Each structure stands twice: as structure tokens, then as C-alpha cells.
Amino acid sequence: MERKTPLYDVHVAEGGKMVPFAGYLLPVQYGTGVIQEHMAVRQQAGLFDVSHMGEILFTGPTALDTLNHLLTNDYSGMPVNKVRYGVMCNAQGGTIDDLVVYKFGEEAYLAVVNASNREKDYAHMAQNLLPGTKAEDISDTVAQLALQGPKAPAILKSLLPEDQIPKGYYTALPRVEIQGIPCMISRTGYTGELGYEIYTANEDAPKLWKILREAGEAFGLIPCGLGARDTLRLEAAMPLYGHEMDETVTPLEAGLDFGVKLQKAEFIGKDALVAAGAPQRVRVGLEVTGRGIVREHQDVFLGQEKIGQTTSGTHCPYLGKAVAMALLDAKHAKEGTELEVEVRGRRIGAKIVPLPFYKRG
Missing domain, CATH: 3.30.1360.120 (Probable tRNA modification gtpase trme; domain 1)
Incomplete structure (x- = not known):
């Protein structure tokens, strides 16, 4: 209760x-x-x-x-x-x-x-x-x-x-x-x-x-x-x-x-x-470049290689775009890297961006 x-x-x-x-x-x-x-x-x-x-x-x-x-x-x-x-x-x-x-x-x-x-x-x-x-x-x-x-x-x-x-x-x-x-x-x-x-x-x-x-x-x-x-x-x-x-x-x-x-x-x-x-794995920021919203516990791929999983994700109202955080293999965690996230059986494009997504001005 x-x-x-x-x-x-x-x-x-x-x-x-x-x-x-x-x-x-x-x-x-x-x-x-x-x-x-x-x-x-x-x-x-x-x-x-x-x-x-x-x-x-x-x-x-x-x-x-x-x-x-x-x-x-x-x-x-x-x-x-x-x-x-x-x-x-x-x-x-x-x-x-x-x-x-x-x-x-x-x-x-x-x-x-x-x-x-x-x-x-x-x-x-x-x-x-x-x-x-x-x-x-x-x-x-x-x-x-x-x-x-x-x-x-x-x-x-x-x-x-x-x-x-x-x-x-x-x-x-x-x-x-x-x-x-x-x-x-x-x-x-x-x-x-x-x-x-x-x-x-x-x-x-x-x-x-x-x-x-x-x-x-x-x-x-x-x-x-x-x-x-x-x-x-x-x-x-x-x-x-x-x-x-x-x-x-x-x-x-x-x-x-x-x-x-x-x-x-x-x-x-x-x-x-x-x-x-x-x-050997690190937390990174992902900006969704494809169509769709990424959530937590979704597999991240570089080509055909699974390199990690998302931990949180949503559409951010103030930024006006979909973002996520993920734990990825450190060797593939370079900013600017283009990736894909598997969401309900289809791949959505994303790229690694610096954190935080938003910083008070």
C-alpha cells in the first residue's frame, strides 16, 4: 500500500x-x-x-x-x-x-x-x-x-x-x-x-x-x-x-x-x-536524428554491432527535440558518432552529443 x-x-x-x-x-x-x-x-x-x-x-x-x-x-x-x-x-x-x-x-x-x-x-x-x-x-x-x-x-x-x-x-x-x-x-x-x-x-x-x-x-x-x-x-x-x-x-x-x-x-x-x-562503458548523450522517440532499455547499434543500451529518453519540450542518455562501449563513445537505436523492431538514427543537453544560460 x-x-x-x-x-x-x-x-x-x-x-x-x-x-x-x-x-x-x-x-x-x-x-x-x-x-x-x-x-x-x-x-x-x-x-x-x-x-x-x-x-x-x-x-x-x-x-x-x-x-x-x-x-x-x-x-x-x-x-x-x-x-x-x-x-x-x-x-x-x-x-x-x-x-x-x-x-x-x-x-x-x-x-x-x-x-x-x-x-x-x-x-x-x-x-x-x-x-x-x-x-x-x-x-x-x-x-x-x-x-x-x-x-x-x-x-x-x-x-x-x-x-x-x-x-x-x-x-x-x-x-x-x-x-x-x-x-x-x-x-x-x-x-x-x-x-x-x-x-x-x-x-x-x-x-x-x-x-x-x-x-x-x-x-x-x-x-x-x-x-x-x-x-x-x-x-x-x-x-x-x-x-x-x-x-x-x-x-x-x-x-x-x-x-x-x-x-x-x-x-x-x-x-x-x-x-x-x-x-569500459560510459554514459553519453544521444540526439535523435531519425523519426521517433527513444526510451530507456533500448539497444544501440553501430552498424550491426550492439554497443550498449539507452538508460533514459524522451522528447524535451524546451529544446524541442528527442534526446536520450545511454551506456555505451567506451571505444565507440566519441562525440559526433552516428548510431542507430532499435525501437519496437525498427532502427532510428541518432548521434552522440555532449552532455548536458540543456545548460542554464
Whole structure:
């Protein structure tokens, strides 16, 4: 049985089409439709319910050492109120999950994990804690709203003084009040657009949604669902767990090497990544040159040779073209290479292009 986020009734009242996703009932779209929601985020602003995400609090004198043991990135020397991306690997170097870490103090960190992996992630973390670290899954007490789009800063400025809005990308302010509601605001997102993620207590989420909707009305803000979230992240070439990565795909194969610090003394999976050497397959971008739309799990061919498989694909509303991401043999992954993707028994032309497909201007 799917769970409901604290905003379930709000979505129903707003006309959201509710579907099961990662164990929750969430809006896939509203009456406006996916294309209009996508364009609103690119041109004005959109508001998403991402309360299904998991939040795990790490505290104690060895919390930093535990995170450096669990995750591929290096969290040493990280400033307070900074956010840093990372990947959690198994011993074979496969990806258990990708996540972000917030630093609140020398002995207090928050890891935000993918909803579908929450229980698996927490079990792995709990099994691999160093003595002196406590990990607590606080997901069921936390709601998260994502305010995304070029008008997002103006919307927040209408509600808050400027010194209570995080300025730098991947920074956060953990103690802010929006009309009396305690919040944490971080300048992060999953759309490739300027935006914020706002965390609050479950019981305050409906009121916060209403405040943001009313403040955003003059700026063209509309509510957005899972459909637009997926087309936006794909346009920005942001990987999605279960598509571009899973426990059989390493973060280096998925193109996440910016979050992998092999010079770090140790982390779970490091030995396997080092032993494997340069990745034999890599994540690439494909622009569809033929007629049709490419989806995930479709075979990619160079002539008669199968060289990989797509991981995500769709028609991107803002770019006005069909694109996909794929995991391909590294030796055939040169930009500009003309390929074919097999879609329901027929081949569609595509070529390898640089990632991301869309970058905020």
C-alpha cells in the first residue's frame, strides 16, 4: 500500500493526477499538463512536492569519518551550511545510491537519499557505521518542497529578507522562518534550473505550499508533477537511480567522477574501482536524428554491432527535440558518432552529443 505525503490532499484539491511512485502516491501532472509545467520551470517557476525523499541524520564525534568511509566524495574540510554530492558504493564498486550531504556542524550531517532506496540505504549505512556515530532515519517527520525556475529568487525575496536566502549554489540556511514556519532552505534542485529545496515539518507543509503558491502567482508559478521533473532532469542530463546507475553500474561509468575522490585514503568500493581501471562503458548523450522517440532499455547499434543500451529518453519540450542518455562501449563513445537505436523492431538514427543537453544560460 502506497504512503501519502503531507501534501496529498493539497494535490487532489489542485487537480493533480495521482500515481504510485517509490512507495508514495504523488502527482504525475496537473491540469496544465507536463509540457506547460516543464516550460514554466524553464521560464518562470514551478513548485514540486519532493517529500518522498529520504533524510538520514548522522551525529557524533566520528560522523565525518563515517561519511568518508561510506561515500565516494571527500567531506573533510567542508564548511558548515555547505551541501556536497556523493555516491554510496557496494564492495564491487556498483552504485547503491547517489545522494547529497548537508553539514550542520562538526558532529552533525544530513544525508538526503532517493525515496526508492531509503530502506536499503539506511540498512547499508547502519551496518557500516564507525564507533562514535549515530544514524537516524528522520524521513517520516520531514516534508520537502522544491521551488525551481528563474523567478524562484524573486518569489523568496517577496517572503524573506535577502540574508535569509542562500546565495551560493549547494549552500543551505538551516534555520529560517517563512511567515512563522521553521524551514531549512538550500540552493539545490533536480531540474537544471536555478532553484531551492525547502525542508519543513510535515504538519507545516500544507501551509507552506499555500504561502509559496500565493507569493508565486504574480511570477507565473504553477504546481508541477513527476512528469515534468523527469523531462527537466533529462534535459539537464541529471542521472536517475535505476536508469543511469544501479548496483551493476559504477559511478565512473555513469560519469559521476566529479563526486569520486580516488585519492582519499579509503571508502567502500574504492579498491574495486581502482582495480577496474578506466571504465569500459560510459554514459553519453544521444540526439535523435531519425523519426521517433527513444526510451530507456533500448539497444544501440553501430552498424550491426550492439554497443550498449539507452538508460533514459524522451522528447524535451524546451529544446524541442528527442534526446536520450545511454551506456555505451567506451571505444565507440566519441562525440559526433552516428548510431542507430532499435525501437519496437525498427532502427532510428541518432548521434552522440555532449552532455548536458540543456545548460542554464
